[in-house]
Amino acid sequence: MTLFKSILPVDERGFYGHFGGAYIPEVLHGNIKRLREAFYSYAADPEFNAEFDRLMRDYVGRPSPLFRADNLSELYGTNIYLKREDLNHTGAHKINNAIGSALLARRMGKHRIIAETGAGQHGVATATVCALLGLECVVYMGALDVERQQPNVQRMKMLGARVEPVYSGNRTLKDATNEAIRDWCNNPDSFYIIGSTVGPHPYPEMVAHFQSVISREMREQLLRHTGNELPDCVIACVGGGSNAAGAFYHFINEPSVRLIAAEAAGKGVDTDMTAATIHAGREGIIHGSRTLVMQTADGQIVEPYSISAGLDYPGIGPLHAWLHESGRTEVIAVTDSEALSAAMTITRREGIIPALESAHALAVLDRVKFAPDATVVVNVSGRGDKDLHTYLNSNCQ
Numbered sequence: 512m513t514l515f516k517s518i519l520p521v522d523e524r525g526f527y528g529h530f531g532g533a534y535i536p537e538v539l540h541g542n543i544k545r546l547r548e549a550f551y552s553y554a555a556d557p558e559f560n561a562e563f564d565r566l567m568r569d570y571v572g573r574p575s576p577l578f579r580a581d582n583l584s585e586l587y588g589t590n591i592y593l594k595r596e597d598l599n600h601t602g603a604h605k606i607n608n609a610i611g612s613a614l615l616a617r618r619m620g621k622h623r624i625i626a627e628t629g630a631g632q633h634g635v636a637t638a639t640v641c642a643l644l645g646l647e648c649v650v651y652m653g654a655l656d657v658e659r660q661q662p663n664v665q666r667m668k669m670l671g672a673r674v675e676p677v678y679s680g681n682r683t684l685k686d687a688t689n690e691a692i693r694d695w696c697n698n699p700d701s702f703y704i705i706g707s708t709v710g711p712h713p714y715p716e717m718v719a720h721f722q723s724v725i726s727r728e729m730r731e732q733l734l735r736h737t738g739n740e741l742p743d744c745v746i747a748c749v750g751g752g753s754n755a756a757g758a759f760y761h762f763i764n765e766p767s768v769r770l771i772a773a774e775a776a777g778k779g780v781d782t783d784m785t786a787a788t789i790h791a792g793r794e795g796i797i798h799g800s801r802t803l804v805m806q807t808a809d810g811q812i813v814e815p816y817s818i819s820a821g822l823d824y825p826g827i828g829p830l831h832a833w834l835h836e837s838g839r840t841e842v843i844a845v846t847d848s849e850a851l852s853a854a855m856t857i858t859r860r861e862g863i864i865p866a867l868e869s870a871h872a873l874a875v876l877d878r879v880k881f882a883p884d885a886t887v888v889v890n891v892s893g894r895g896d897k898d899l900h901t902y903l904n905s906n907c908q
């Protein structure tokens with residue numbers, strides 16, 4: 512049998528340099544081992560991949576367009592292309608991974624799916640795919656997020672998922688993830704769909720693989736637009752790192768392509784209201800992997816803050832910790848107000864209302880100057896409908 516071979520620099524224990532691995536409770540060892548075996552065999556299975564490709568095309572609406580943003584290009588004096596993940600079914604890149612993972616769950620004979628969610632995008636994507644494939648779905652969500660993301664809670668309920676509010680910690684994403692892992696320990700027959708490139712091996716690798724469709728399409732589309740598959744720069748926002756992993760994937764081994772990750776500075780990296788894990792974190796273990804974590808001197812996890820619920824996470828995927836440490840990516844911390852201003856710029860100049868998360872990537876254009884003949888791709892990870900309330904309350908008009 513052929514096994515899937517990663518193009519990422521990951522070893523068989525799931526380490527990118529010294530980041531990654533699988534730090535899990537004993538009860539999950541069997542589960543993680545079976546998941547690893549299933550992923551590495553199905554990811555190389557033509558039938559599995561044909562089904563994934565069919566759903567990407569006919570259900571999600573892929574390929575998502577690569578749009579030359581003429582007005583932004585003129586404003587910034589360079590050539591800006593937007594990868595439109597906001598146009599996917601359910602409105603963000605999360606659906607790519609939800610479909611890949613749910614197909615894998617079905618092949619493994621699983622009937623019950625567990626997920627965690629922050630802003631609700633991953634919860635909605637998972638509930639959507641579960642409705643499609645006839646799987647039971649339980650979504651853990653911090654009680655604070657349940658309050659501030661009501662439209663997504665209602666969508667999940669309409670899709671037939673059970674939404675479980677989590678009241679521990681600061682009642683956001685980290686706490687929801689803890690609870691989802693606890694459920695999995697109690698129900699090892701269930702399948703856990705993680706929403707980002709985080710968690711124990713093989714999750715970071717698996718999620719990056721399902722999201723890599725983004726950069727695979729970019730290469731084909733750039734060739735058509737510019738005559739060259741390679742851009743000069745790709746920019747993406749990083750929460751746990753899945754849209755950035757997908758946007759960077761097929762360029763990681765192309766040294767001429769500059770990769771810029773935008774993390775959420777919140778009120779500023781030097782304040783205690785930030786989610787800029789790469790700037791403010793230290794090495795530690797969170798949710799099953801060794802990575803950079805925002806923590807106190809004695810190792811207590813610091814509650815993160817960002818205006819964007821999807822970037823409000825105290826860790827970062829091990830792939831990104833390594834890409835940063837090895838110098839392959841540049842990481843720029845973008846504040847709430849810089850993101851709001853960038854969201855307004857693209858809305859008024861291109862008629863595209865981006866997710867607040869994606870606005871962090873767009874804000875890099877205000878910070879970095881590119882050559883007039885450069886090709887710059889910004890990954891627009893999602894649409895902004897869920898954020899209208901925040902935009903309108905921050906005098907963004």
Ligand SMILES: *Cc1c(COP(=O)(O)O)cnc(C)c1O
Binds near residue numbers: 604748749753893
């Ligand atoms: C969830 C989300 C993110 C952040 O998650 P990553 O795993 O870092 O991509 C970014 N953008 C949107 C639209 C999201 O829904």
